[in-house]
Amino acid sequence: MSGMTAGIYLLDNGFDVEIYEKHSIPGGECTGWVREGQYIDGCAHWLIGTNPGSSLYPIWEHIGAFENTHLYDNDNLSTYFFADGSVASLHSDITSLEKELIALSPKDKRQIRSFIRTIEAYTHVVIPTKKPIGAMNIFELISLGIKCLPFFGPYLKYRRTSVEEYAKKFKDKRIGDMLVRFMGGDYNMHSLFYVLQGFCTRDAGVPEGGSLKMAMRVANRFKSLGGVIHVASPVKKIVLGKSLVKGIELEDGTFVKADYVISSADAHFTFNKLLPDLKMPKFFKERFSKPADYQLRSAFQVSLQANCPMDDFPRMCDFEIPEEIVGKDRITSFVIRNHAFDKSLSRNHKALLTILLPTYEGTYDYLASLSKEEYASVKKDIGERFKKIAAEKLGIKEEDLVLLDVTSPLTYSHYANAYKGAYMSFLTTKKSKGLMVGCRVKGVRNLLLSGQWLMPPGGLPVALFTGKHAAYNICQLERKKFIDKEETRVKGALKTKIA
Numbered sequence: 182m183s184g185m186t187a188g189i190y191l192l193d194n195g196f197d198v199e200i201y202e203k204h205s206i207p208g209g210e211c212t213g214w215v216r217e218g219q220y221i222d223g224c225a226h227w228l229i230g231t232n233p234g235s236s237l238y239p240i241w242e243h244i245g246a247f248e249n250t251h252l253y254d255n256d257n258l259s260t261y262f263f264a265d266g267s268v269a270s271l272h273s274d275i276t277s278l279e280k281e282l283i284a285l286s287p288k289d290k291r292q293i294r295s296f297i298r299t300i301e302a303y304t305h306v307v308i309p310t311k312k313p314i315g316a317m318n319i320f321e322l323i324s325l326g327i328k329c330l331p332f333f334g335p336y337l338k339y340r341r342t343s344v345e346e347y348a349k350k351f352k353d354k355r356i357g358d359m360l361v362r363f364m365g366g367d368y369n370m371h372s373l374f375y376v377l378q379g380f381c382t383r384d385a386g387v388p389e390g391g392s393l394k395m396a397m398r399v400a401n402r403f404k405s406l407g408g409v410i411h412v413a414s415p416v417k418k419i420v421l422g423k424s425l426v427k428g429i430e431l432e433d434g435t436f437v438k439a440d441y442v443i444s445s446a447d448a449h450f451t452f453n454k455l456l457p458d459l460k461m462p463k464f465f466k467e468r469f470s471k472p473a474d475y476q477l478r479s480a481f482q483v484s485l486q487a488n489c490p491m492d493d494f495p496r497m498c499d500f501e502i503p504e505e506i507v508g509k510d511r512i513t514s515f516v517i518r519n520h521a522f523d524k525s526l527s528r529n530h531k532a533l534l535t536i537l538l539p540t541y542e543g544t545y546d547y548l549a550s551l552s553k554e555e556y557a558s559v560k561k562d563i564g565e566r567f568k569k570i571a572a573e574k575l576g577i578k579e580e581d582l583v584l585l586d587v588t589s590p591l592t593y594s595h596y597a598n599a600y601k602g603a604y605m606s607f608l609t610t611k612k613s614k615g616l617m618v619g620c621r622v623k624g625v626r627n628l629l630l631s632g633q634w635l636m637p638p639g640g641l642p643v644a645l646f647t648g649k650h651a652a653y654n655i656c657q658l659e660r661k662k663f664i665d666k667e668e669t670r671v672k673g674a675l676k677t678k679i680a
């Protein structure tokens with residue numbers, strides 16, 4: 182996504198742009214695939230920037246991501262089914278959220294109020310989407326600082342607090358459990374508050390038709406502006422001269438000359454495989470060399486088709502379960518994502534259900550050590566186990582669920598060269614340092630980076646604005662004024678309804 186975004190902004194600015202993509206389709210980790218005739222979505226559960234009033238929306242709109250597309254609002258982050266039979270939801274509407282939590286645990290009223298106030302403070306976060314922070318003048322920096330002021334206090338406080346620690350502030354364990362199950366206990370509260378504000382400002386919806394269609398719309402916008410995408414064209418290395426990049430060499434030996442190269446690939450792959458002679462920037466070295474402090478998360482995805490009506494189930498159903506071993510990880514709760522709300526994804530009125538089971542590096546290493554047969558058997562076992570558990574938890578017959586597919590952490594490294602199968606960047610924990618790194622690579626003037634690795638914990642919004650920022654940087658290097666065409670397009674886009 183970040184490569185195509187950079188490409189669109191560069192085309193707007195008069196550059197010739199060609200993308201070399203390893204996979205047979207564009208989109209990278211923003212993708213989906215078909216099994217037994219059923220489309221399976223492999224990415225966006227929520228997409229920050231779906232509210233037309235938000236700062237990311239004009240960029241999504243400009244790159245064609247939302248063109249002629251209905252955007253579904255997520256009115257509920259997840260519905261939690263507890264072992265004691267109680268049920269509670271994390272609502273997007275902040276008033277309903279407060280009411281629901283107080284109803285669940287009146288004795289936590291004070292803490293719930295403080296939690297709600299902090300989410301409200303986080304609505305003041307402004308992502309610098311217009312230009313990179315490094316390109317801002319003092320007045321722009323002051324203006325940004327003033328807009329963000331209400332969030333600075335909570336940010337300083339909560340960047341050093343893990344979700345697990347914060348969860349203990351609630352007397353009723355269920356509230357803390359909801360937060361831990363939603364985000365993961367290792368993340369810092371700063372990351373959780375940022376996501377929650379996205380939901381509460383109705384800025385975290387999903388486009389109809391899923392992630393693959395969205396990626397294709399962006400690819401089409403890129404091509405319609407004159408860009409060229411070479412698919413199934415893996416890059417072997419970025420060819421480095423003395424202090425400038427000369428171009429790229431493809432796996433088939435072809436050399437492609439370029440004035441500028443942007444690597445939108447995984448950061449570890451970029452510096453270890455594409456640029457083995459270049460010193461890895463400190464930002465990444467520090468993180469990749471301390472895996473305990475900078476964890477990488479991947480997942481198994483179990484995809485099912487439901488042969489029974491699913492319209493009455495919430496979009497995200499989170500169940501507590503007795504411990505299950507998934508690869509080398511342990512799972513005590515899991516989420517069923519019910520795609521029934523998007524009828525365009527249902528084949529013959531049968532809903533798609535997906536289950537994302539989080540894993541860490543240990544599971545990736547374990548899977549990588551297996552033979553082909555052992556690997557297939559691990560996937561089959563996980564698929565069958567979670568099909569059974571899902572049927573049990575949903576209260577439906579197991580025969581009503583069809584196991585369509587199981588993907589693993591190895592899938593992401595196989596298709597997108599994702600290091601350790603990471604589908605996001607480094608987890609942002611209480612030990613995380615710094616927020617982001619710029620697109621320029623020290624010492625090599627015409628080499629740039631874009632993508633989710635530049636601002637942990639990654640995700641599509643980071644891919645989006647770092648793509649734009651890479652284009653901005655190239656214009657600066659060429660001493661050209663950056664032409665930002667998104668403003669003129671967004672006027673029409675503001676009419677788009679979010680329902």
Ligand SMILES: Cc1cc2nc3c(=O)[nH]c(=O)nc-3n(C[C@H](O)[C@H](O)[C@H](O)COP(=O)(O)OP(=O)(O)OC[C@H]3O[C@@H](n4cnc5c(N)ncnc54)[C@H](O)[C@@H]3O)c2cc1C
Nearest residue numbers: 182183203209210225226227415416604632633640641644
């Ligand atoms: C299951 C799942 C759920 C997710 N849910 C969400 C969500 O709800 N919200 C959200 O915001 N994000 C979500 N994400 C994360 C999101 O998909 C990623 O953050 C985003 O797609 C990253 O985009 P990118 O452009 O930075 O990198 P990538 O998508 O990794 O793109 C890098 C591209 O480089 C290509 N490449 C790599 N090596 C080479 C090479 N040698 N030669 C040529 N091409 C190469 C890859 O094939 C790929 O196309 C999810 C991801 C997954 C897998």
